[in-house]
Amino acid sequence: MKLYLASDMEGVAGVCSWEQVDARTPHPDYAIFRRYYSREVASAIDGARAGGAEAVLVNDSHGPMRNLLFDELPADVRVIFGNRKPFSMVQGADGGFDGAFFVGYHGGIGEPNAVLCHTYSPGVVYEARLNGVRCSEATLNAALLGHYGVPLLFVSGDRATVEGVQAQMPWVRGAIVKESIGAFAADSLVPKAARRLIRREAEAAVAGAKAARPYVFDAPVTLEVDLAKAEQADLVEMIPGFERTGGRSVRFVHADFPTIFRAFVATWRLGAQA
Protein backbone atom coordinates (compact mmCIF):
# COMPACT_ATOMS: atom_id res chain seq x y z
CA MET A 1 0.00 0.00 0.00
CA LYS A 2 1.57 3.21 -1.25
CA LEU A 3 0.49 6.44 0.42
CA TYR A 4 0.58 10.07 -0.73
CA LEU A 5 0.60 12.53 2.19
CA ALA A 6 0.15 16.28 1.64
CA SER A 7 0.75 18.34 4.76
CA ASP A 8 -0.36 21.88 5.52
CA MET A 9 0.13 23.85 8.70
CA GLU A 10 -2.94 25.98 9.53
CA GLY A 11 -4.90 22.93 10.64
CA VAL A 12 -2.33 21.76 13.18
CA ALA A 13 -3.58 21.60 16.78
CA GLY A 14 -3.21 24.92 18.60
CA VAL A 15 -2.68 27.05 15.50
CA CYS A 16 -4.89 30.14 15.46
CA SER A 17 -2.73 32.95 14.00
CA TRP A 18 -0.73 33.66 10.86
CA GLU A 19 2.31 34.45 13.01
CA GLN A 20 2.50 30.85 14.17
CA VAL A 21 2.71 29.55 10.61
CA ASP A 22 4.57 32.33 8.79
CA ALA A 23 7.93 30.98 7.65
CA ARG A 24 8.86 34.07 5.68
CA THR A 25 8.95 36.61 8.49
CA PRO A 26 9.36 34.16 11.34
CA HIS A 27 7.81 34.96 14.66
CA PRO A 28 9.42 32.96 17.49
CA ASP A 29 6.22 30.89 17.60
CA TYR A 30 6.90 29.54 14.10
CA ALA A 31 9.77 27.40 15.36
CA ILE A 32 7.48 25.90 18.01
CA PHE A 33 4.55 25.21 15.71
CA ARG A 34 6.79 23.91 12.96
CA ARG A 35 7.77 21.13 15.36
CA TYR A 36 4.13 20.39 16.27
CA TYR A 37 3.39 20.29 12.54
CA SER A 38 6.23 17.87 11.84
CA ARG A 39 5.10 15.62 14.70
CA GLU A 40 1.50 15.50 13.44
CA VAL A 41 2.82 14.37 10.05
CA ALA A 42 4.95 11.72 11.79
CA SER A 43 1.91 10.53 13.76
CA ALA A 44 -0.14 10.21 10.59
CA ILE A 45 2.66 8.15 9.03
CA ASP A 46 2.88 5.94 12.14
CA GLY A 47 -0.86 5.32 12.05
CA ALA A 48 -0.88 4.65 8.33
CA ARG A 49 1.94 2.16 8.72
CA ALA A 50 0.05 0.42 11.52
CA GLY A 51 -2.91 0.17 9.14
CA GLY A 52 -0.80 -1.41 6.40
CA ALA A 53 0.84 1.44 4.46
CA GLU A 54 4.35 0.82 3.18
CA ALA A 55 5.95 3.45 0.93
CA VAL A 56 5.01 7.02 1.87
CA LEU A 57 5.59 10.20 -0.11
CA VAL A 58 5.23 13.39 1.94
CA ASN A 59 4.66 16.72 0.16
CA ASP A 60 5.46 19.70 2.38
CA SER A 61 2.67 21.99 1.17
CA HIS A 62 2.72 25.00 3.43
CA GLY A 63 4.03 28.47 2.58
CA PRO A 64 7.54 28.17 1.16
CA MET A 65 7.07 24.40 1.47
CA ARG A 66 10.23 23.75 3.43
CA ASN A 67 8.89 23.55 6.97
CA LEU A 68 9.14 19.89 7.94
CA LEU A 69 11.87 19.03 10.42
CA PHE A 70 13.58 15.96 9.05
CA ASP A 71 14.64 14.69 12.46
CA GLU A 72 10.96 14.37 13.44
CA LEU A 73 10.17 12.06 10.51
CA PRO A 74 10.79 8.34 10.08
CA ALA A 75 13.89 7.64 8.04
CA ASP A 76 12.21 5.58 5.34
CA VAL A 77 9.84 8.09 3.69
CA ARG A 78 10.43 10.41 0.78
CA VAL A 79 9.77 14.14 1.12
CA ILE A 80 8.99 16.74 -1.56
CA PHE A 81 10.51 19.98 -0.42
CA GLY A 82 10.40 23.50 -1.80
CA ASN A 83 8.11 25.94 -3.50
CA ARG A 84 6.75 26.72 -6.96
CA LYS A 85 5.84 23.21 -7.84
CA PRO A 86 3.55 23.13 -10.90
CA PHE A 87 1.08 20.95 -9.01
CA SER A 88 1.81 22.76 -5.77
CA MET A 89 0.14 20.97 -2.83
CA VAL A 90 -0.34 17.75 -4.83
CA GLN A 91 2.96 17.64 -6.67
CA GLY A 92 4.02 14.11 -7.44
CA ALA A 93 0.49 12.69 -7.38
CA ASP A 94 0.00 9.93 -9.93
CA GLY A 95 -1.70 6.59 -10.41
CA GLY A 96 0.99 4.77 -8.45
CA PHE A 97 -0.61 5.60 -5.09
CA ASP A 98 -3.35 3.62 -3.35
CA GLY A 99 -4.59 6.45 -1.18
CA ALA A 100 -3.93 9.96 0.09
CA PHE A 101 -3.83 11.79 3.43
CA PHE A 102 -4.27 15.53 4.03
CA VAL A 103 -2.69 16.51 7.36
CA GLY A 104 -3.02 19.95 8.98
CA TYR A 105 -5.61 21.17 6.48
CA HIS A 106 -7.76 24.29 6.90
CA GLY A 107 -11.12 25.54 5.68
CA GLY A 108 -11.73 27.18 2.31
CA ILE A 109 -11.90 30.93 1.94
CA GLY A 110 -15.14 32.39 3.25
CA GLU A 111 -16.04 29.55 5.62
CA PRO A 112 -17.24 30.59 9.07
CA ASN A 113 -15.50 29.22 12.15
CA ALA A 114 -12.53 27.96 10.20
CA VAL A 115 -9.20 29.23 11.54
CA LEU A 116 -7.05 30.95 8.90
CA CYS A 117 -9.47 29.93 6.17
CA HIS A 118 -8.21 30.59 2.65
CA THR A 119 -7.90 28.89 -0.70
CA TYR A 120 -4.30 29.01 -1.87
CA SER A 121 -3.89 32.79 -1.95
CA PRO A 122 -6.01 34.71 0.57
CA GLY A 123 -5.37 38.10 -1.06
CA VAL A 124 -6.24 36.88 -4.55
CA VAL A 125 -8.81 34.05 -4.48
CA TYR A 126 -12.19 35.16 -3.14
CA GLU A 127 -13.91 31.96 -4.22
CA ALA A 128 -13.06 29.06 -6.54
CA ARG A 129 -15.53 26.62 -8.08
CA LEU A 130 -15.20 23.46 -10.15
CA ASN A 131 -18.34 22.62 -12.15
CA GLY A 132 -20.20 24.98 -9.83
CA VAL A 133 -18.96 23.31 -6.61
CA ARG A 134 -17.29 25.67 -4.11
CA CYS A 135 -13.77 24.47 -3.49
CA SER A 136 -11.47 24.42 -0.54
CA GLU A 137 -7.85 23.42 -1.05
CA ALA A 138 -8.91 19.92 -0.01
CA THR A 139 -11.51 19.85 -2.81
CA LEU A 140 -9.09 21.01 -5.49
CA ASN A 141 -6.27 18.76 -4.35
CA ALA A 142 -8.50 15.71 -3.89
CA ALA A 143 -9.81 16.25 -7.43
CA LEU A 144 -6.29 16.09 -8.89
CA LEU A 145 -5.61 12.91 -6.94
CA GLY A 146 -9.01 11.63 -8.06
CA HIS A 147 -8.08 12.27 -11.67
CA TYR A 148 -5.27 9.74 -11.18
CA GLY A 149 -7.65 7.32 -9.47
CA VAL A 150 -6.26 7.97 -5.98
CA PRO A 151 -8.88 8.33 -3.21
CA LEU A 152 -8.52 10.62 -0.22
CA LEU A 153 -8.58 8.48 2.92
CA PHE A 154 -7.84 10.86 5.77
CA VAL A 155 -7.96 14.52 6.71
CA SER A 156 -6.96 16.32 9.90
CA GLY A 157 -7.70 19.91 10.86
CA ASP A 158 -10.45 21.87 12.57
CA ARG A 159 -14.08 20.74 12.60
CA ALA A 160 -15.11 22.95 9.65
CA THR A 161 -12.32 21.49 7.53
CA VAL A 162 -12.95 17.86 8.38
CA GLU A 163 -16.73 18.10 8.07
CA GLY A 164 -16.40 20.11 4.87
CA VAL A 165 -14.29 17.36 3.33
CA GLN A 166 -16.62 14.63 4.56
CA ALA A 167 -19.62 16.45 3.05
CA GLN A 168 -17.96 16.07 -0.36
CA MET A 169 -16.19 12.76 0.30
CA PRO A 170 -18.12 10.82 2.94
CA TRP A 171 -15.64 7.92 2.93
CA VAL A 172 -12.84 10.07 4.40
CA ARG A 173 -11.78 9.45 8.03
CA GLY A 174 -11.24 12.67 9.94
CA ALA A 175 -9.24 13.77 12.94
CA ILE A 176 -10.79 16.94 14.38
CA VAL A 177 -7.96 18.45 16.41
CA LYS A 178 -9.69 21.77 17.19
CA GLU A 179 -12.92 23.73 17.05
CA SER A 180 -12.41 27.12 15.46
CA ILE A 181 -13.90 30.21 17.03
CA GLY A 182 -13.96 32.62 14.12
CA ALA A 183 -10.87 33.04 11.99
CA PHE A 184 -8.27 33.68 14.68
CA ALA A 185 -9.19 31.63 17.75
CA ALA A 186 -9.51 27.94 18.46
CA ASP A 187 -10.60 25.54 21.18
CA SER A 188 -7.94 22.90 20.64
CA LEU A 189 -6.60 19.58 21.80
CA VAL A 190 -3.06 19.88 23.09
CA PRO A 191 -0.48 18.65 20.54
CA LYS A 192 0.15 15.40 22.37
CA ALA A 193 -3.54 14.46 22.36
CA ALA A 194 -3.92 15.58 18.76
CA ARG A 195 -1.11 13.24 17.73
CA ARG A 196 -2.81 10.28 19.43
CA LEU A 197 -6.08 11.07 17.66
CA ILE A 198 -4.33 11.47 14.30
CA ARG A 199 -2.45 8.20 14.75
CA ARG A 200 -5.63 6.29 15.62
CA GLU A 201 -7.73 7.72 12.76
CA ALA A 202 -4.88 7.31 10.28
CA GLU A 203 -4.65 3.63 11.10
CA ALA A 204 -8.41 3.20 10.68
CA ALA A 205 -8.30 5.15 7.41
CA VAL A 206 -5.77 2.83 5.79
CA ALA A 207 -7.47 -0.27 7.21
CA GLY A 208 -10.76 0.89 5.68
CA ALA A 209 -9.30 2.09 2.38
CA LYS A 210 -11.43 -0.31 0.31
CA ALA A 211 -14.55 1.79 0.88
CA ALA A 212 -12.92 4.96 -0.45
CA ARG A 213 -13.46 6.31 -3.97
CA PRO A 214 -11.54 8.71 -6.18
CA TYR A 215 -13.14 12.18 -6.15
CA VAL A 216 -13.65 13.31 -9.75
CA PHE A 217 -15.36 16.11 -11.64
CA ASP A 218 -17.03 15.27 -14.94
CA ALA A 219 -15.13 16.50 -17.99
CA PRO A 220 -15.07 19.04 -19.50
CA VAL A 221 -14.40 20.77 -16.20
CA THR A 222 -15.37 24.40 -15.67
CA LEU A 223 -13.10 26.37 -13.37
CA GLU A 224 -14.57 29.62 -12.10
CA VAL A 225 -12.54 31.94 -9.93
CA ASP A 226 -13.81 35.08 -8.23
CA LEU A 227 -10.80 37.28 -7.55
CA ALA A 228 -10.56 39.60 -4.57
CA LYS A 229 -10.06 42.64 -6.82
CA ALA A 230 -10.92 43.72 -10.36
CA GLU A 231 -7.29 44.55 -11.15
CA GLN A 232 -6.37 40.92 -10.49
CA ALA A 233 -9.01 39.79 -12.98
CA ASP A 234 -7.49 42.24 -15.51
CA LEU A 235 -4.31 40.17 -15.48
CA VAL A 236 -5.88 36.74 -15.10
CA GLU A 237 -8.24 37.18 -18.04
CA MET A 238 -5.15 37.34 -20.28
CA ILE A 239 -4.34 33.68 -19.64
CA PRO A 240 -4.96 31.79 -22.90
CA GLY A 241 -8.47 30.31 -22.92
CA PHE A 242 -9.73 32.37 -19.97
CA GLU A 243 -12.97 34.31 -20.23
CA ARG A 244 -13.84 37.36 -18.13
CA THR A 245 -17.27 36.73 -16.71
CA GLY A 246 -17.56 39.73 -14.42
CA GLY A 247 -15.66 42.56 -12.84
CA ARG A 248 -13.85 40.17 -10.52
CA SER A 249 -14.50 36.80 -12.08
CA VAL A 250 -13.06 34.54 -14.76
CA ARG A 251 -13.92 31.16 -16.25
CA PHE A 252 -11.83 28.48 -17.93
CA VAL A 253 -13.13 25.23 -19.40
CA HIS A 254 -10.92 22.29 -20.29
CA ALA A 255 -11.27 18.54 -20.70
CA ASP A 256 -7.96 17.73 -19.02
CA PHE A 257 -8.01 18.14 -15.23
CA PRO A 258 -4.24 18.63 -14.73
CA THR A 259 -4.50 21.54 -17.21
CA ILE A 260 -7.35 22.97 -15.12
CA PHE A 261 -5.27 22.58 -11.97
CA ARG A 262 -2.21 24.31 -13.41
CA ALA A 263 -4.40 27.08 -14.81
CA PHE A 264 -5.67 27.61 -11.26
CA VAL A 265 -2.07 27.84 -10.00
CA ALA A 266 -1.33 30.34 -12.79
CA THR A 267 -4.44 32.31 -11.76
CA TRP A 268 -3.33 33.08 -8.22
CA ARG A 269 0.32 33.49 -9.13
CA LEU A 270 -0.55 36.03 -11.81
CA GLY A 271 -3.29 37.69 -9.77
CA ALA A 272 -0.78 38.35 -7.01
CA GLN A 273 1.14 40.58 -9.43
CA ALA A 274 -1.68 43.13 -9.69
Place this chain on the structure above:
Amino acid sequence: MKLYISADMEGTAGVCSWKQCDPSDAHEYPAYRRYMTQEVRAAVDGARKAGAGSILINDSHWSMRNLLFDDLPGDEDLRVLSGSPKPHSMGQGLDASFDAVFFTGYHAGAGTAATLSHTSSPETIYRVCVNGTPCSEALLYAALAGSYGVPVVLITGDDTIVRETLQSLPWAVGVAVKTAIGYTAVDSLTPHAARAAIRAGAREAVGRIEKAKPFSFEPPFELTIETVAVENADFMELLPGFERTGGRSVRFTAGDYGSVLRAFIVATRIGSAANAVA
Protein backbone atom coordinates in the same frame (compact mmCIF):
# COMPACT_ATOMS: atom_id res chain seq x y z
CA MET B 1 -6.35 60.04 -42.03
CA LYS B 2 -6.35 58.39 -38.64
CA LEU B 3 -3.00 57.78 -36.96
CA TYR B 4 -1.86 55.56 -34.07
CA ILE B 5 1.34 56.42 -32.18
CA SER B 6 2.97 53.97 -29.79
CA ALA B 7 5.44 55.97 -27.70
CA ASP B 8 8.33 54.30 -25.90
CA MET B 9 11.18 56.05 -24.11
CA GLU B 10 14.52 54.26 -24.33
CA GLY B 11 14.96 55.33 -27.95
CA THR B 12 14.61 59.02 -27.16
CA ALA B 13 17.58 61.22 -28.11
CA GLY B 14 20.17 61.39 -25.35
CA VAL B 15 18.87 58.41 -23.35
CA CYS B 16 21.75 56.12 -22.35
CA SER B 17 20.76 54.85 -18.86
CA TRP B 18 17.83 53.13 -17.16
CA LYS B 19 17.86 55.96 -14.61
CA GLN B 20 16.66 58.37 -17.27
CA CYS B 21 13.71 56.06 -18.09
CA ASP B 22 12.76 54.96 -14.59
CA PRO B 23 9.65 56.79 -13.30
CA SER B 24 10.88 56.34 -9.72
CA ASP B 25 14.04 58.30 -10.47
CA ALA B 26 13.73 61.85 -9.17
CA HIS B 27 16.89 63.25 -10.73
CA GLU B 28 17.14 62.39 -14.42
CA TYR B 29 13.70 61.00 -15.34
CA PRO B 30 11.78 64.31 -15.10
CA ALA B 31 13.98 65.90 -17.79
CA TYR B 32 13.89 62.86 -20.06
CA ARG B 33 10.13 62.39 -19.84
CA ARG B 34 9.92 65.91 -21.19
CA TYR B 35 12.27 65.00 -24.07
CA MET B 36 10.14 61.91 -24.71
CA THR B 37 6.97 63.99 -24.78
CA GLN B 38 8.52 66.57 -27.08
CA GLU B 39 9.59 63.88 -29.56
CA VAL B 40 6.02 62.56 -29.59
CA ARG B 41 4.83 66.13 -30.10
CA ALA B 42 7.23 66.52 -33.04
CA ALA B 43 5.80 63.35 -34.61
CA VAL B 44 2.25 64.68 -34.13
CA ASP B 45 3.16 68.05 -35.63
CA GLY B 46 4.87 66.48 -38.65
CA ALA B 47 1.94 64.13 -39.25
CA ARG B 48 -0.58 66.95 -38.97
CA LYS B 49 1.40 69.03 -41.47
CA ALA B 50 1.03 66.18 -43.91
CA GLY B 51 -2.71 65.92 -43.32
CA ALA B 52 -3.20 63.56 -40.38
CA GLY B 53 -6.51 64.10 -38.60
CA SER B 54 -7.46 62.03 -35.61
CA ILE B 55 -4.49 60.72 -33.58
CA LEU B 56 -4.38 58.17 -30.74
CA ILE B 57 -1.17 58.18 -28.66
CA ASN B 58 -0.47 55.09 -26.55
CA ASP B 59 1.98 55.85 -23.75
CA SER B 60 3.91 52.56 -23.98
CA HIS B 61 6.77 52.89 -21.53
CA TRP B 62 7.08 51.28 -18.06
CA SER B 63 4.17 52.60 -15.95
CA MET B 64 2.74 53.99 -19.20
CA ARG B 65 2.04 57.37 -17.64
CA ASN B 66 5.06 59.34 -18.72
CA LEU B 67 3.72 61.82 -21.25
CA LEU B 68 3.37 65.40 -20.05
CA PHE B 69 -0.05 66.55 -21.21
CA ASP B 70 0.95 70.22 -21.22
CA ASP B 71 3.47 69.53 -23.95
CA LEU B 72 0.91 67.93 -26.27
CA PRO B 73 -1.50 69.73 -28.59
CA GLY B 74 -4.87 70.57 -27.00
CA ASP B 75 -7.26 69.72 -29.79
CA GLU B 76 -10.10 67.24 -29.50
CA ASP B 77 -8.79 65.09 -32.32
CA LEU B 78 -6.00 63.81 -30.08
CA ARG B 79 -6.50 61.12 -27.45
CA VAL B 80 -3.97 59.58 -25.08
CA LEU B 81 -3.90 56.08 -23.54
CA SER B 82 -2.33 56.23 -20.10
CA GLY B 83 -1.58 53.58 -17.49
CA SER B 84 -0.75 49.94 -17.13
CA PRO B 85 -1.45 47.07 -17.43
CA LYS B 86 -3.32 47.10 -20.72
CA PRO B 87 -4.25 43.76 -22.32
CA HIS B 88 -2.52 44.71 -25.58
CA SER B 89 0.15 46.75 -23.83
CA MET B 90 2.15 48.78 -26.39
CA GLY B 91 -0.49 48.06 -29.04
CA GLN B 92 -3.60 48.76 -26.96
CA GLY B 93 -6.46 50.26 -28.96
CA LEU B 94 -5.15 49.28 -32.38
CA ASP B 95 -7.87 48.30 -34.82
CA ALA B 96 -8.72 48.42 -38.50
CA SER B 97 -9.97 52.01 -38.28
CA PHE B 98 -6.41 53.37 -38.33
CA ASP B 99 -4.60 54.25 -41.55
CA ALA B 100 -1.08 54.08 -40.18
CA VAL B 101 1.11 53.54 -37.11
CA PHE B 102 4.14 55.46 -35.80
CA PHE B 103 6.61 53.98 -33.29
CA THR B 104 8.51 56.70 -31.42
CA GLY B 105 11.35 56.33 -28.91
CA TYR B 106 11.76 52.63 -29.73
CA HIS B 107 14.84 50.61 -28.72
CA ALA B 108 16.61 47.49 -29.95
CA GLY B 109 15.51 43.98 -29.00
CA ALA B 110 16.99 41.72 -26.32
CA GLY B 111 20.48 40.50 -27.06
CA THR B 112 21.42 43.07 -29.68
CA ALA B 113 24.56 45.15 -29.18
CA ALA B 114 22.66 48.38 -28.67
CA THR B 115 21.74 50.85 -25.96
CA LEU B 116 19.30 49.52 -23.35
CA SER B 117 18.42 46.68 -25.71
CA HIS B 118 15.63 44.47 -24.34
CA THR B 119 12.28 42.99 -25.26
CA SER B 120 9.50 43.78 -22.78
CA SER B 121 11.32 42.59 -19.66
CA PRO B 122 15.12 42.53 -19.50
CA GLU B 123 15.09 40.35 -16.36
CA THR B 124 12.82 37.72 -17.89
CA ILE B 125 12.99 37.61 -21.70
CA TYR B 126 16.23 36.39 -23.25
CA ARG B 127 14.79 36.05 -26.76
CA VAL B 128 11.32 35.91 -28.29
CA CYS B 129 10.61 34.55 -31.76
CA VAL B 130 7.51 34.32 -33.92
CA ASN B 131 7.75 31.56 -36.53
CA GLY B 132 11.48 31.38 -35.80
CA THR B 133 12.13 35.09 -36.38
CA PRO B 134 13.67 36.89 -33.39
CA CYS B 135 11.42 39.82 -32.55
CA SER B 136 11.98 43.27 -31.14
CA GLU B 137 9.02 45.03 -29.58
CA ALA B 138 8.74 46.93 -32.86
CA LEU B 139 8.31 43.73 -34.86
CA LEU B 140 5.89 42.18 -32.35
CA TYR B 141 3.63 45.21 -32.44
CA ALA B 142 4.06 45.87 -36.16
CA ALA B 143 2.57 42.40 -36.62
CA LEU B 144 -0.33 43.30 -34.33
CA ALA B 145 -1.01 46.39 -36.44
CA GLY B 146 -0.61 44.20 -39.51
CA SER B 147 -3.22 41.77 -38.20
CA TYR B 148 -5.70 44.68 -38.49
CA GLY B 149 -4.37 45.61 -41.93
CA VAL B 150 -2.60 48.72 -40.63
CA PRO B 151 0.98 49.51 -41.76
CA VAL B 152 3.77 50.99 -39.66
CA VAL B 153 5.19 53.98 -41.54
CA LEU B 154 7.55 55.62 -39.04
CA ILE B 155 10.02 54.36 -36.47
CA THR B 156 12.23 56.62 -34.39
CA GLY B 157 14.90 55.43 -31.97
CA ASP B 158 18.50 54.30 -31.99
CA ASP B 159 20.27 53.31 -35.19
CA THR B 160 20.01 49.56 -34.46
CA ILE B 161 16.24 49.35 -34.04
CA VAL B 162 15.70 51.68 -36.98
CA ARG B 163 17.97 49.63 -39.27
CA GLU B 164 16.52 46.28 -38.16
CA THR B 165 12.92 47.43 -38.44
CA LEU B 166 13.44 48.85 -41.94
CA GLN B 167 14.76 45.44 -43.03
CA SER B 168 11.34 43.98 -42.24
CA LEU B 169 9.31 47.11 -43.13
CA PRO B 170 11.22 48.66 -46.05
CA TRP B 171 8.36 51.05 -46.82
CA ALA B 172 8.68 52.83 -43.47
CA VAL B 173 10.61 56.01 -42.67
CA GLY B 174 13.31 55.58 -40.03
CA VAL B 175 14.69 58.38 -37.90
CA ALA B 176 17.82 57.35 -36.00
CA VAL B 177 18.29 59.97 -33.31
CA LYS B 178 21.39 58.32 -31.85
CA THR B 179 24.04 55.69 -32.41
CA ALA B 180 24.91 53.15 -29.76
CA ILE B 181 28.42 53.11 -28.36
CA GLY B 182 27.42 50.41 -25.92
CA TYR B 183 24.59 49.32 -23.64
CA THR B 184 24.85 52.52 -21.61
CA ALA B 185 26.52 55.01 -23.95
CA VAL B 186 25.33 56.82 -27.06
CA ASP B 187 26.44 59.30 -29.68
CA SER B 188 23.24 61.33 -29.99
CA LEU B 189 21.59 64.23 -31.71
CA THR B 190 20.54 66.91 -29.25
CA PRO B 191 16.84 66.82 -28.37
CA HIS B 192 16.29 69.95 -30.43
CA ALA B 193 17.83 68.44 -33.55
CA ALA B 194 16.07 65.11 -32.93
CA ARG B 195 12.70 66.86 -32.87
CA ALA B 196 13.40 68.54 -36.19
CA ALA B 197 14.39 65.20 -37.73
CA ILE B 198 11.31 63.46 -36.32
CA ARG B 199 9.01 66.24 -37.55
CA ALA B 200 10.42 65.89 -41.06
CA GLY B 201 10.33 62.10 -40.89
CA ALA B 202 6.71 62.08 -39.73
CA ARG B 203 5.71 64.34 -42.58
CA GLU B 204 7.41 62.09 -45.07
CA ALA B 205 5.94 58.96 -43.45
CA VAL B 206 2.35 60.10 -43.95
CA GLY B 207 3.13 60.46 -47.62
CA ARG B 208 4.20 56.82 -47.76
CA ILE B 209 0.96 55.35 -46.43
CA GLU B 210 -0.34 54.56 -49.91
CA LYS B 211 2.65 52.36 -50.69
CA ALA B 212 3.11 50.87 -47.22
CA LYS B 213 2.10 47.30 -46.41
CA PRO B 214 0.75 45.72 -43.27
CA PHE B 215 3.46 43.51 -41.77
CA SER B 216 2.53 39.98 -40.83
CA PHE B 217 3.89 36.55 -40.08
CA GLU B 218 2.40 33.47 -41.72
CA PRO B 219 -0.33 31.73 -39.71
CA PRO B 220 -0.38 29.56 -37.67
CA PHE B 221 1.82 31.61 -35.40
CA GLU B 222 4.41 29.83 -33.31
CA LEU B 223 5.63 31.86 -30.36
CA THR B 224 8.86 30.68 -28.76
CA ILE B 225 10.18 32.38 -25.66
CA GLU B 226 13.64 31.86 -24.25
CA THR B 227 13.81 33.06 -20.67
CA VAL B 228 16.67 34.51 -18.68
CA ALA B 229 16.38 31.81 -16.00
CA VAL B 230 14.71 28.42 -15.59
CA GLU B 231 12.36 29.74 -12.91
CA ASN B 232 10.81 32.14 -15.43
CA ALA B 233 9.97 29.18 -17.69
CA ASP B 234 8.65 27.21 -14.68
CA PHE B 235 5.89 29.80 -14.32
CA MET B 236 5.22 30.29 -18.03
CA GLU B 237 4.70 26.56 -18.39
CA LEU B 238 1.66 26.82 -16.08
CA LEU B 239 -0.28 28.71 -18.75
CA PRO B 240 -2.76 26.64 -20.77
CA GLY B 241 -1.44 25.91 -24.25
CA PHE B 242 2.19 26.51 -23.29
CA GLU B 243 4.68 23.73 -23.86
CA ARG B 244 8.04 23.52 -22.11
CA THR B 245 10.64 22.94 -24.80
CA GLY B 246 13.78 23.23 -22.71
CA GLY B 247 15.16 24.41 -19.41
CA ARG B 248 14.68 28.03 -20.39
CA SER B 249 12.23 27.84 -23.26
CA VAL B 250 8.51 27.54 -23.90
CA ARG B 251 6.33 27.42 -27.01
CA PHE B 252 2.78 28.53 -27.74
CA THR B 253 0.92 28.27 -31.04
CA ALA B 254 -2.32 29.89 -32.18
CA GLY B 255 -4.10 30.69 -35.40
CA ASP B 256 -4.72 34.35 -34.65
CA TYR B 257 -1.96 36.80 -33.95
CA GLY B 258 -3.79 38.73 -31.22
CA SER B 259 -3.92 35.55 -29.11
CA VAL B 260 -0.19 35.00 -29.61
CA LEU B 261 0.67 38.54 -28.61
CA ARG B 262 -1.55 38.40 -25.52
CA ALA B 263 0.08 35.06 -24.63
CA PHE B 264 3.48 36.75 -24.85
CA ILE B 265 2.34 39.62 -22.64
CA VAL B 266 0.86 37.36 -19.97
CA ALA B 267 3.86 34.99 -20.12
CA THR B 268 6.17 37.94 -19.52
CA ARG B 269 4.13 38.95 -16.50
CA ILE B 270 3.88 35.53 -14.89
CA GLY B 271 7.50 34.76 -15.78
CA SER B 272 8.63 37.96 -14.09
CA ALA B 273 6.77 36.92 -10.92
CA ALA B 274 9.37 34.18 -10.54
CA ASN B 275 12.16 36.73 -10.17
CA ALA B 276 11.20 37.26 -6.52
CA VAL B 277 13.03 35.04 -4.05
CA ALA B 278 11.13 31.80 -3.46
